[in-house]
Amino acid sequence: MSEVSARPARVDPERVARVGEALAHVLSPGQWRQDTETLAAYGRDESDSGVFPPDAVVFPESTAQVSAIFKACVAHGVPFTPCGARSGKSGGSLPLDGGVAVSLERMNRIRSISVEDLTAVLEPGVVTGDLMKAVEAQGLFYPPDPNSWEFCTMGGNVAENAGGPRALKYGVTRDYVIGLEWVLPDGEVVRVGRRTIKGVAGYDLVGLFVGSEGTLGVATEITVQLIPLPRKVLTALVVFPSVLDAARAVSAVLAAGILPRCLELIDDVALRAVDGRGFSFPSGAGSALIVEVDGTSEESLLEELSRVGDICAQQGAAQTLVARDESQREKLWAVRRVISPALRALKPHKISEDIVVPRSRIPEIIERLKAMGAELGLTVATYGHAGDGNLHANILYEGPHQRPLVDEALRRMLVMTVDLGGTITGEHGVGLAKREFLALEQAPALIELQRRLQSFFDPSGLLNPRKIFPALVRSH
Numbered sequence: 001m002s003e004v005s006a007r008p009a010r011v012d013p014e015r016v017a018r019v020g021e022a023l024a025h026v027l028s029p030g031q032w033r034q035d036t037e038t039l040a041a042y043g044r045d046e047s048d049s050g051v052f053p054p055d056a057v058v059f060p061e062s063t064a065q066v067s068a069i070f071k072a073c074v075a076h077g078v079p080f081t082p083c084g085a086r087s088g089k090s091g092g093s094l095p096l097d098g099g100v101a102v103s104l105e106r107m108n109r110i111r112s113i114s115v116e117d118l119t120a121v122l123e124p125g126v127v128t129g130d131l132m133k134a135v136e137a138q139g140l141f142y143p144p145d146p147n148s149w150e151f152c153t154m155g156g157n158v159a160e161n162a163g164g165p166r167a168l169k170y171g172v173t174r175d176y177v178i179g180l181e182w183v184l185p186d187g188e189v190v191r192v193g194r195r196t197i198k199g200v201a202g203y204d205l206v207g208l209f210v211g212s213e214g215t216l217g218v219a220t221e222i223t224v225q226l227i228p229l230p231r232k233v234l235t236a237l238v239v240f241p242s243v244l245d246a247a248r249a250v251s252a253v254l255a256a257g258i259l260p261r262c263l264e265l266i267d268d269v270a271l272r273a274v275d276g277r278g279f280s281f282p283s284g285a286g287s288a289l290i291v292e293v294d295g296t297s298e299e300s301l302l303e304e305l306s307r308v309g310d311i312c313a314q315q316g317a318a319q320t321l322v323a324r325d326e327s328q329r330e331k332l333w334a335v336r337r338v339i340s341p342a343l344r345a346l347k348p349h350k351i352s353e354d355i356v357v358p359r360s361r362i363p364e365i366i367e368r369l370k371a372m373g374a375e376l377g378l379t380v381a382t383y384g385h386a387g388d389g390n391l392h393a394n395i396l397y398e399g400p401h402q403r404p405l406v407d408e409a410l411r412r413m414l415v416m417t418v419d420l421g422g423t424i425t426g427e428h429g430v431g432l433a434k435r436e437f438l439a440l441e442q443a444p445a446l447i448e449l450q451r452r453l454q455s456f457f458d459p460s461g462l463l464n465p466r467k468i469f470p471a472l473v474r475s476h
Contacts, residue, residue, distance in 0.1 A: 011098045015076045016055045019100060022072040023058070026065055033057045042083060042101040048351055049091035049433050054081065054101035061106045063181060063189055063220040070463075071187035073100055079462045082214045084125060084153040088160065089352050090431030092213045096466050104155050107220065113138055118226045119178070119195060124155025124219050128162075131224075140226040143170035146427070147337050158219050161211030163427040165292075165336070168387035169261040170227075172427065174210045179223035182209055185216070185458035195223055213429045214464045216457045230294035233261075234301045235329045236322045238312045243267040243287040243382070245316035247363040250289070250386045252311050254359060258304060262292035263387030264336055267366065269396075270383040273342040279335045284318060289386070290332055340394075343381055347396035350381075351406060353413060357422035359389045368416055369393055376405050390426035414440055430468045439470055 020032055033039075034056045043053030055078075060066045073080040079099035086093055095101050108125035115138050122131060129149040135142050145164035146152055152162070158180070163172040179193035182205075193199075193206040209216055240246040246265055253263065266274075266288045275281050281288065291308050293301050302322075309320035323329040343350050357365045366382050373380035373395070384392035395409050414424045418440045424430070430438055438447060451469055455461070 011055055011078055013055065015078050016100070018076045019069075019072045019078050020056060022075070023068060026068045027058065027060075031059045031061070031065075033059070042086070042103065043095065045083075045086040045088045045091060045093055047089050047091040047094075047431070047433050048349065049094060049431075052094045052096050053098070054095040055098045057101045057103060059103050059106050063183065066102070066104070066183045066218065066220055067187040067189055069100070069102055069187075070183060070185060074186055074460050074462055077460075077462070079465050081464045082155075082159070082218045084156040085127075085148075085151050087148045087152045088156060088431065089354065089428040090160075090213075090425070090433045092160065092429050092431030092464075092467055093156075094432055096432065099462075102218070104218065104220075105153065107155075108153075110134055111221070113140070113226075115140065117195070118197070118228075119223060120226060121195075121221060121223050122154060123221060124153060124158070126154045128152050128154055128157055135226055136229055139229050141229040142176065142224060142226055144173045144176060147340070154222055155219055158210050158222060159212065159214050160427065160429040163385065163388075163390065165262040165264050165290075165385055167385060167390070167427075168263055169259055169294075174207060176224045176226075177206055177210050177222060178225050180206055180209060180219045181221035182217050183220055185460065185463040189220075193223065197225055211429075213431060213468055215454055215467055217463070230261075231296045232298045232301055233292065233294045233329070234298070234305055234322065235262075235290065235292045235332055236305050236308070236320055237332055238289040238291060238309065238320045239282055239285045239318045240287045240289070240312070240316055241284060241318060242316070243366055244363050246287040246289050247366050247386065249312045249315035249317060250362060251359050252315055253291075253308055254387070256307070256311055258308060258311075260291050260293050260304075260308070260387065262290060263385075264290040265362075265383055265386035265391070266290070266336070266339065267382045269346070269379060269381035270339045270343065273346055273381070274335050274338055277335070277338055277342060279331050282319065282321075290336055339381075339383055340392075343394055343396060347379060347398060349397050349399060351395045351397075351410065352428075353393045353395075353410065354384070354390060354426050354428040355393055355413065355417040355422055355424065356388070356390045356426035357417055357420045359386070361420045361422070362386055362389065362391070365391070365417065365420055365422075369413060372409060372412055372416075376409050378402070378405060378409055380409075385426075388426075389422070411437070432467060435466075435468055436470050438468065 039053040081095040083093035107123040146162040379396040381394040
C-alpha cells in the first residue's frame with residue numbers, strides 16, 4: 001500500500017529550548033522571541049496557504065549570527081525556516097514543521113553604492129523600494145520592481161527571483177544579482193559570484209542560489225549591478241471594450257517591434273474592483289493596458305506611444321490617455337498596485353496565481369479561464385505582466401465551503417497553462433502552494449535530480465522543509 005507521508009509531529013520543546021540556550025551567548029535580548037503574538041505573526045504570509053506558527057522567532061543582525069543559528073538548529077535537530085517581510089504568495093516562508101523562523105529583516109543596511117562601478121552592496125533586509133530610491137538619487141537604476149516593492153525585501157526577491165512590470169524590457173532579479181555572501185544550511189559561509197559586471201570563472205552558483213526559495217541557504221550580503229537612470233519616462237492608459245481585445249493588442253504591439261518597459265493588463269473584474277479608487281475609468285471601459293516607455297528623448301517616446309495607440313486602436317481600443325506629469329503617472333500605477341487588495345472587496349477570499357504562457361496564447365488562456373470560472377460558479381480576475389506572458393490569475397470566492405471548487409479551479413488552471421506551453425509560476429515561486437503541481441511540467445527524473453541537489457546542500461533536511469517538491473510517496 002502507498003500513502004503520502006503524514007505531517008510530522010511538532011518539534012520537541014526541549015530541543016527548541018536547547019537551540020535558544022546554545023545561542024544565548026551570541027544573541028542580545030529581544031533577538032530570540034517566543035511570545036504568542038510574535039509566533040502567530042510569523043506563521044502566515046500573503047499566500048492564503050494556512051497558518052503555521054513556529055516555536056521560536058530569531059532576528060539575526062549579522063552573518064555570524066545567521067551562521068550560528070543554522071549550526072545550532074542542525075546540531076539539535078530543529079527545523080528552521082528563513083523569512084523577511086512575509087509578503088510571498090507561495091507559502092515559501094511558512095514554517096510547516098514549526099521549529100525556528102529566522103527573520104533577516106533587521107539586516108537592512110545598504111552598504112555601498114558605486115556610481116563608477118555601477119554596483120550596490122546591501123543586506124537582505126533592505127526594502128526593495130528603499131534600494132530603488134537610494135540608487136536613483138545617484139542617477140542610477142535598479143530595474144526589478146515587484147508590485148510589493150514598498151515593503152518586500154531584497155532577500156525575499158533573491159529567494160524567489162522576483163520580477164515585476166519592468167521585467168518585459170529589463171529582466172528579473174537574477175539578471176542583476178552578480179555576487180552573494182551566502183550561508184549554507186550547515187552554517188558555512190561562502191562568497192559566490194563577483195563584483196565585476198562580467199565573469200565566468202567556475203559554476204554559476206549565483207544563478208543557482210537566486211530563486212532557490214530558501215531551500216539551499218540564505219543571502220546575508222547581495223551585490224547587484226545597476227544601469228544609468230533613464231532620462232525620460234512616459235506612461236499611458238489604453239482603454240478597451242473587452243479583455244480579449246486588450247490581450248490581442250499585447251501581441252500586436254510586440255510583433256510590431258516595439259518593446260515598452262511595461263505592458264500591464266487589467267481585465268474587466270480587476271477594472272471593476274479599482275474603478276473610482278483614486279482613478280475613474282472612462283464610460284464603457286471593459287479592460288485596459290498600462291503602457292510605459294523610457295529613453296532619452298520625450299519627442300521619441302511620444303512618437304512611440306503614438307504608434308502603440310494606433311496599433312491598439314486597430315485591435316479595438318477606444319482611447320489612449322497619456323499621463324501629462326508625474327502626478328498622473330503615479331495615479332495610473334497606484335491603480336495597478338491596488339488591484340490585489342481591491343479584489344478582496346468583491347469577495348472575502350482570493351487565491352492569486354502567477355501563471356505564464358507564450359504571449360500569443362494570452363487571449364486563449366484568458367478565454368478559457370473565464371469559461372472555467374463560469375462553469376464552477378467562481379469569479380476569475382486576470383491581470384498582470386501581459387508583456388512577458390506572466391498573468392496573475394485570481395480566483396475569488398465566498399468562504400471555506402467553496403474551497404473544494406477553488407482547488408479544482410486551481411488544478412484546471414495549471415493543467416491548461418502547461419498544455420498551452422506555459423509554466424506554473426513566473427515569479428511567486430513554487431513553495432508550498434504549488435509543490436504538488438510541479439510534476440505537471442517537470443519529468444520525475446528532473447524532480448529527482450533537484451531533490452538530490454537539495455540533499456547535497458542540506459543533508460539534514462532541516463532547512464525550510466517540504467517546499468517546492470511534491471510530497472514523497474512511501475510504500476509499506
